[in-house]
Amino acid sequence: xxxxxxxxxxxxxxxxxxxxGELDAHTASQLEDSLKLLIDSQKSNIIVNCKDLDxxxxxxxxxxxAYIEDVRSSGGDIKLTNMNDKVYNVFDLLGFPTLYDxxxxxxxxxxxxxxxx
Amino acid sequence: MDNLTTYQITVAASTKNLxxxxxxxxxxxxxxxxxxxxxxxxxLAVDEAYTNIIKHAxxxxxxxxxxxxxxxxxxKLSVRLRDKGESFNEDKYVMPDISEQIKNKRRGGMxxxxxxxxxxxxxxxxxxxxxxxVMLKKRE
Numbered sequence: 001x002x003x004x005x006x007x008x009x010x011x012x013x014x015x016x017x018x019x020x021g022e023l024d025a026h027t028a029s030q031l032e033d034s035l036k037l038l039i040d041s042q043k044s045n046i047i048v049n050c051k052d053l054d055x056x057x058x059x060x061x062x063x064x065x066a067y068i069e070d071v072r073s074s075g076g077d078i079k080l081t082n083m084n085d086k087v088y089n090v091f092d093l094l095g096f097p098t099l100y101d102x103x104x105x106x107x108x109x110x111x112x113x114x115x116x117x
Numbered sequence: 118m119d120n121l122t123t124y125q126i127t128v129a130a131s132t133k134n135l136x137x138x139x140x141x142x143x144x145x146x147x148x149x150x151x152x153x154x155x156x157x158x159x160x161l162a163v164d165e166a167y168t169n170i171i172k173h174a175x176x177x178x179x180x181x182x183x184x185x186x187x188x189x190x191x192x193k194l195s196v197r198l199r200d201k202g203e204s205f206n207e208d209k210y211v212m213p214d215i216s217e218q219i220k221n222k223r224r225g226g227m228x229x230x231x232x233x234x235x236x237x238x239x240x241x242x243x244x245x246x247x248x249x250x251v252m253l254k255k256r257e
Contacts, residue, residue, distance in 0.1 A: 003136075022136060022139075024132070024135045024136070024164060024168070025132045025135060025164075025168040025171070025172070026132035026133055026135050026136075055139075055157075055160075055161075057135075057161060057164045057165060057168065057228075058165060058168075058227035058228050058231055059168060061224075061227065062224030062225060062227070063224075065215065065218055065219050065222075065223070065224040066222055066223070066224050067222075068219055069219055069220060069222050070222070086154070086157050089154075089157075090161065090231070093231060093234050093235075094215060094227055094230070094231070095215055096215070099215060099216055099219060
């Protein structure tokens, strides 16, 4: 059945959310809760690792849309990494690559954050 | 005369059933020879249509049902979703401006856009007491 899981860790001082499984209108609230929790504790440099994200529907993309402005207005960003082709294709269809940093891996995301600091 | 194969699933209008609906589409489209990328596109289009019914037609009332028919012929696949909830007014639909929505911390409206992008034809009909969305995908 529907499996989705999020793991939170820190890497070089950045907050990383590792996503696993399928992100749809049923599971999007879990991602929303995790992002809210970070934002509420003033964390604004967030990396979302999509390596094990197998599927995303627009409800999942909606979560990134709803919170990116909060994070950016406090000087941070949400950077997305390690997307498989199928997941990237959905982001691409909606024009997200021009609005979000979508990077190959975590070290690229960290370097991007460092270059922006 | 074309060879027709049809499958049907009736599900309660709950996001809990999204994975099951995707599995239903994926299983049959795969065994009918559609490529993995097309199967992924089909699953997403049906997911978006079904999610819209749950949210907008039935307003998350899980006691309501959605009927999904999947039909294959020599040229194409056709998937039809039917509900008896509130109708969708296609004339009022405007394609979302994602960068504008981000600024306003808004979301939504992307499902229909994706369905139209991913499928060859999408039609919506709400005459009578039933809403029906039909999506077609040609065989590669």
